[in-house]
Amino acid sequence: MLERSEIRFLPVGERRLAYEVRGDGPALVAPAWWVSHLELDWQNPGVRRFWEGVADGYTLIRYDRLGVGMSDRRMQRSDLSLDGEVAVLRALLDELGLDRVSLIGGSSGSCAATAFAAAFPDRVERLVLYGSYPHGEELTAPGVGDAIVAAVRAHWGLGSRMLSDIFLGSAGAVEHERFARLQRESASADTAAELLSLVYRFDVRAHLPLVRQPATVVHRRDDRAVPYRLGREVAAAIPNATFIPLQGQSHFPWHGDVESVIRACRQGLMPEQSAEPAADRGSVLLSAREREILACVAHGLGDREIAEQLQLSPHTVHRHVANIRRKLGATSRTAAVAQAARLGLV
Secondary structure (H helix, E strand, C coil): CCCCCCCEEEECCEEEEEEEEEEECCCCCCCCCCCCCCHHHHHCEEEEHHHHHCCCCEEEEEEECCCCCCCCCCHHHHHHCCHHHHHHHHHHHHHHCCCCEEEEEEEHHHHHHHHHHHHHHHHEEEEEEEEEEEEECCCCCCCCCHHHHHHHHHHHHHHHHHHHHHHHHCCHHHHHHHHHHHHHHHCHHHHHHHHHHHHHHCEEEEEECCCCCCCCEEEECCCCCCCCCHHHHHHHHHHEEEEEEECCCCCCCCCCCCCHHHHHHHHHCCCCCCCCCCHHHHHHCCCCHHHHHHHHCCCCCCCHHHHHCCCCCCCHHHHHHHHHHHHHCCCCHHHHHHHHCCCCCC
């Protein structure tokens, strides 16, 4: 479980960008989606399950884009561009003193992640894209996008329910109402319309061939909001990218088969396996302290018991266990022990 965090604020000119930092380990940054609300998002069990699963063993950094959620609600024209999105992401990493991070870009956030990775290759370790697309004009038939934007601007109540139907598909009525309400609480009608228009204008076709980091593209076959073929086009345009197709129709990863999305994203965040023998590979993967703690885990000891035995703080033990699980690609302590046994570490 990712540790609870407080919302922090980054000054951007005369406005403030809301962001949060959760967990321990290497930095994993999620560029902002279309509309979001850091506080209200986390109250959704599906959202929590997704991020806790994907970011286990990492420091997760999320933020609400300017004009949305807990960020200052005033928008400026400079916000409504891909360059503006990249500038905000760069400012946040600078504020946190992060020289190198992994990025996980979902939906329209995949465009900012891609453009940033292309522009600043030395600052991105790995890139995972979910529900991505190369050009927003391809998301709908000609004229449909303009009609959706107009509906959102004219009647945010009806517009939010229409978008909920697009994004969630066959989810239950409670989920549809929850998401429609979240949209309205996250942004005004005008802001939502302006940002939705931006989503339809995003174009990263020129950026995709410039991505040199290990990249994984995850896409559901029947995604109702972003057609499957667009995810394939993204993967085909990024040199040596890995494409992972999944079943399902919901656009949001925290709906439907959440576990399959978590596994796919975790696969994209894992370093490639070395060709060295298993025992040698394990000695490179884990430090001496981590192997010592892993041995205690294998004997069934909890964090507090390990801390007492090794004279460490429980927090330090927890952080080491999270790093061990991340390095071994394990979603639980039991799975970490099993993988370690296969590698000859215990």
